[in-house]
Amino acid sequence: MAKSRQLKGRIRSVQNTRKITKTMELVATSKLKRAQDRVIAARPYAEALRQVIADLFTPDLADRFPLLRQPAPPAKGGPSRAALILLTSNRGLAGGFNSNLIKEARRRIETLEQQGHTVELFGVGKKGIGFFKYLGRKMALERTDIGDRPKAEHAGEIAEPLIEAFAAGQLASVDLIQARFISALQTPPATIRILPVETPAEGKGVSRNYILAPNAEAILERLLPLYVRNAVYRGMVETAAAEHGARRTAMKNATDNAGDILELLKRTYNRQRQAQITQEIAEIVGGAAALQG
Amino acid sequence: MQVTVISPEASMFDGEADAVVAPAFDGQVGILPNHAPFMTLLGEGTLTVRRAETVSRFSVRGGFLQVVENRVRVVTEHVQGETHAP
Numbered sequence: 001m002a003k004s005r006q007l008k009g010r011i012r013s014v015q016n017t018r019k020i021t022k023t024m025e026l027v028a029t030s031k032l033k034r035a036q037d038r039v040i041a042a043r044p045y046a047e048a049l050r051q052v053i054a055d056l057f058t059p060d061l062a063d064r065f066p067l068l069r070q071p072a073p074p075a076k077g078g079p080s081r082a083a084l085i086l087l088t089s090n091r092g093l094a095g096g097f098n099s100n101l102i103k104e105a106r107r108r109i110e111t112l113e114q115q116g117h118t119v120e121l122f123g124v125g126k127k128g129i130g131f132f133k134y135l136g137r138k139m140a141l142e143r144t145d146i147g148d149r150p151k152a153e154h155a156g157e158i159a160e161p162l163i164e165a166f167a168a169g170q171l172a173s174v175d176l177i178q179a180r181f182i183s184a185l186q187t188p189p190a191t192i193r194i195l196p197v198e199t200p201a202e203g204k205g206v207s208r209n210y211i212l213a214p215n216a217e218a219i220l221e222r223l224l225p226l227y228v229r230n231a232v233y234r235g236m237v238e239t240a241a242a243e244h245g246a247r248r249t250a251m252k253n254a255t256d257n258a259g260d261i262l263e264l265l266k267r268t269y270n271r272q273r274q275a276q277i278t279q280e281i282a283e284i285v286g287g288a289a290a291l292q293g
Numbered sequence: 294m295q296v297t298v299i300s301p302e303a304s305m306f307d308g309e310a311d312a313v314v315a316p317a318f319d320g321q322v323g324i325l326p327n328h329a330p331f332m333t334l335l336g337e338g339t340l341t342v343r344r345a346e347t348v349s350r351f352s353v354r355g356g357f358l359q360v361v362e363n364r365v366r367v368v369t370e371h372v373q374g375e376t377h378a379p
Binding site (some may be wrong): 052 | 297299300301302303306311317318319329331332333334355356357361366368370371
């Protein structure tokens with residue numbers, strides 16, 4: 001008797017959990033849709049910038065732009081500071097999403113330190129910041145106010161000081177740890193080198209007989225920072241979309257699992273109830289038979 | 294000619310137009326159909342896109358304007374747009 005009441009309690013508790021995970025799944029689905037639209041809306045700008053920079057770039061220009069210059073390794077007197085921007089989400093319950101990003105960051109830090117760099121960590125999102133604080137690592141920047149709707153200005157605020165420091169020769173490199181948004185089911189972490197800007201392979205100089213105002217160099221000089229800022233912005237938008245995708249998948253699995261558990265519990269409960277009824281009938285029949293003698 | 298106005302967050306305008314007036318870094322630039330290939334940095338100011346009687350105005354800052362084969366591309370970091378009837 002007590003056992004069946006216990007079962008009933010567990011059934012109710014699993015049902016409630018399933019209701020919550022189901023709701024979170026639905027919320028994540030609708031947010032994913034909007035975040036996905038933002039990823040798509042960010043594409044034309046990035047493509048336009050990339051194309052124009054590739055059009056204007058020639059290998060002999062590379063040395064003249066501080067943002068394209070590859071600094072000497074620290075062993076040969078180059079700058080030893082390396083910056084790492086880590087993008088994570090502010091909220092958990094997204095499966096392995098944040099821990100994958102953190103793992104990727106730790107791997108990257110290790111590689112950079114082996115090369116003799118001191119790594120400065122720029123954290124965006126509570127989860128990553130929380131983890132590295134727990135390890136006792138100092139953060140150069142902590143931003144938890146951006147959430148899942150990053151704006152281009154946010155990316156600018158983060159990238160601007162780094163661009164300046166890099167141009168001034170104080171930084172050896174800037175890497176961005178972000179989640180790639182391949183699909184809602186596939187959101188692998190990725191490290192993207194932001195500075196020095198990786199020079200476009202197809203750089204063949206001014207090809208189309210452009211009238212350039214003022215000239216290729218001045219235009220490049222202004223566009224390269226935009227390109228860097230945009231790389232950060234895209235990272236943020238993709239990570240936001242990936243977060244919702246990962247959460248939807250995690251919550252869908254949780255809902256499915258809750259369903260399985262529920263089925264099992266209900267079957268056990270019903271079987272027990274049936275057993276009890278059978279026993280009661282047997283007792284009544286037995287009692288009646290005893291009276292008839 | 295085909296005109297697109299692109300910001301990091303979205304495409305603000307995409308369509309046919311008869312004339313574009315843009316705030317280049319050194320003053321206003323007017324683009325009419327069949328303009329030679331052209332690229333310029335943008336300053337700060339009002340970008341005007343006209344098609345027949347419809348005029349769209351955007352306030353832009355930074356970025357660049359590119360004209361290739363009757364396609365005008367305005368790529369700018371800050372845009373605020375509104376479309377007016379004349």
